[in-house]
Amino acid sequence: MTFGKVCTLFFLSVYTAYIGTLLVLDVKPVKFFWGFSTIAIPAIEVAFFAGLTIALWQLRTTRLRFLMLLLLPVPLAVLSSVYAVQLGSMVIASDYITPLAMDNMTEKQYIMRVEVAAAIAFLALFWGSLFLFAWKDLPRSDQPRLSGKAWACTGLVTVLYLGSFDASSKNSEYPDLLRPDLAPFTGLVHTADIFFNGHEPSLEMVRLARRVGRGEVTPPFEFDPKAEYPFARDSLGAGPLPFAKVENGAAPLNVVVIFAEGFSARLMNTYGGKYADLTPNLNSFAETAMVVDGYYNHTAATFRGLQGQLTSGYPLAGGASKWEDWDGAEGNPEDARSSLRDRSLARILNQRGYKSVFLSPHTDKNPLNTMLRALDFDKVYSLESLPELLGGPVPEHPEIPLGAVTDETVFQGLRSLLEAHEQSGTDQPLFAATYNIGTHAFIDAAPDGLHFHDGDNSALNRFHEFDRAVGSFLEYFVNSPSADNTILIFTADHASYPEPPVVRALQEPSYRQYFVDRIPLIIHAPHVALPRTLQANNRTSLALAPSILHLLEIDDVPNAFLGRSLFDGSENKAGGMAAFGAEFYRIDTDGVDLLHGPQDDAKTNEFIYSIKYFYDLGRQNKLFRQEQLLN
Incomplete structure (x- = not known):
């Protein structure tokens, strides 16, 4: 031949x-x-x-x-x-x-x-x-x-x-x-072009800024294009909380945020999910707390999701590429910290006297942990340092080749952290956050883990196993002294990635095969009488950081947040928008739609160009004054 x-x-x-x-x-x-x-x-x-x-x-x-x-x-x-x-x-x-x-x-x-x-x-x-x-x-x-x-x-x-x-x-x-x-x-050539060139400033973005400056357009986010730092503000402007105070509410309050990896709200029966027994422990916790519905992730994946929620912005860079140049153990923390162009929730709370801690499942040198340090957490616990909290070796997740602890270990560490804080008698409040790996896309529950029904859907298996792991912590928490002095929030870094097992499990008329979806937001706050439910009206996870500060009644804080508190009664202009770099999604009463640019309506394009303007100012280090970031 x-x-x-x-x-x-x-x-x-x-x-x-x-x-x-x-x-x-x-x-x-x-x-x-x-x-x-x-x-x-x-x-x-x-x-x-x-x-x-x-x-x-x-x-x-x-x-x-x-x-x-x-x-x-x-x-x-x-x-x-x-x-x-x-x-x-x-x-x-x-x-x-x-x-x-x-x-x-x-x-x-x-x-x-x-x-x-x-x-x-x-x-x-x-x-x-x-x-x-x-x-x-x-x-x-x-x-x-x-x-x-x-x-x-x-x-x-x-x-x-x-x-x-x-x-x-x-x-x-x-x-x-x-x-x-x-x-x-x-x-692939088209994708590479977007990846390398899709974030460049556009003429339309410049025109929008000029029109906003002339008062011809009201942008979806507050900014002043004539200012040196257009998105910077001196306060949240949230106003008083609309909830009655609880007289025995303790102060100062601790804050704990659980960021579940890739977790859509529709997985939970609480949010109308079709699997009543998939997340029984989370459903039980939701019955004792406030459930926020109509709340979507505003970006993805994990790097953008965590940074974007803790800074209430749209991070331009996604993945490890921005952070892998700094060694998590040996690199200069100031180098990584100064690379972050906006102000994080951890940094704000540190300046208010909090001790901030993040529990990560990854190895110490993982770029995610470098990013968390750049977000100014006082301590980032990792695979190597979690034994300090637990008093001995910790098991690794068998599905993660490069090393990560199990979800159960993360929540055991969180329990140990709260117990140690209670026993210390300190007046310093604690801000703690966690991220787990067991619900990550493409993996199954461990062979000896909990499987859902016949175990033939890997996604349902890992979510069911996660519910068991977080359920042990929730059972401890609601019966501990921490329940009286701690705001506990359960949410996700982003929605569940629409891999085939997830699509098969969640397929229904309202489900769209996008990396944008409703995510859970369940809030326990002992100092105020929260309603059983709250409708977010298609707001996004941009609202997390300002909402936490609002619950703590912290308002007079310089910030460059794009989101507003869920509790301030402000109008949700133009619905919501999710952005992953150069990819944009509109969120409204009809659900989620992938946007195509010039073919979309004028208000939608104003939203897109506002986000691109935010990207461009981030590149120029014009989101926030550097001296305010580092002090």
Whole structure:
């Protein structure tokens, strides 16, 4: 068999694998549809790479033989690698590779499965075999050459393929007719362009700032474009709490926030979830506290989710890339701290006399812990230091290859922290927050953990196991002295990622396959008479930090918060908005919608450009005065 035939068969097999995978997938990417963009454009790009490879082979000469040998595997390796990565992402994550996925490339430990390793090994073996085949066949000159028609076809395919890259920008009237971003290779190029260039300042953003300055537009967030620091304010402006005081309410109050990893509100029966017995302990806690509904995550994933809630802003950078340059143990904390351009809840409470602590499941040098230190927590407990709280070695989660403690260990540590604080007799109030790893996407509950019903859905298993772990802490808390002097808040860093097990578990008419969803917010506050429920009216987790300060009746604090307290009675302008870098979602009474930019209405675009303005000021270090941040 000639080299040309081998190449043709290989590229046909790549295209067949692509179509076959999409046919058998029961959970497809949310933006996927069968049409020209998902059938013809992939065929064109496969034909382009096949033609490029065969053309390189045909152009070989005695002088260029070794150069051709080196170049020949490149088109095959590039195309097959991209298709393997995109198909793997569709199978495991039910989506194409997105800018958010590129933000979180350091989290690949959660998706490195046996089948992924096997696919990589197969491709490496094939490339090696093809290289040897080409080497053996290289000296032959009696193979048939490409005809003029074949070269013409190759040229036509090249023109069609290169033209498809820019086609969508000229197709605004029928945006779904030609979507090269839905083809594996051109889609990855499109994603990379957004990832690297999608945050640049735009002319529309500048125009919005000018219109706000002239008083022609009321922006969704308060800012003054004429000021040196447009988003900086001297106070929250929240006003008095609308709740009656409880006379025996203790002061000063401790604050504990539990950030559950990737936890949508619809998982809980309290929020209308369809699994009455999935989270019985959280449901029981909700019966004794205030349940906030209509409350959504405003960003994702974990890095943005934690930073965004603790600073009430939209972090531009996501994933570990911003933080991995600072070693969690040996790096200069001031370097990391000074890189943070806005003011965190921990920093504000520290200045009010609080001791701030974060319990993280990760190793000490994990970039997430570096970020938490930059958020100015006095102490970040990690896999290495949690034994200090628990008085001995701690078990690691068996599903996390790079090391992390179990959810149960995190909550045991939180209990020990509160007990030690109670026993110390100190008057210094405590601000503690936790994050767990056991509910992370793509993993199952531990083999010896609690499984839900028959255990065939990994997502339901891990959420059920988490409920058991947090339930032990909640049972302790409600019967402890801390219940009388501590505000306890249960929420999430972001919604559940819509991987296939989550989509299967949560599928219902109101569910949309986005990384934006209602998240729980359940508040126990012993010093005020809270209502049983509170409707957030589509507000987002931007409101968390200002709401906590409002509960503590702290108002006169300089800040650059985008959110407002849930309790101040202010109007929720334009609904809500979630943003992951250059990806934007509108949140309103109809649910969540992915936005497409210029095709959206004027008010929506004002929201988008306001967020981009916030991004740009963050890049310029113009969110808050540096001396106020560090003091």
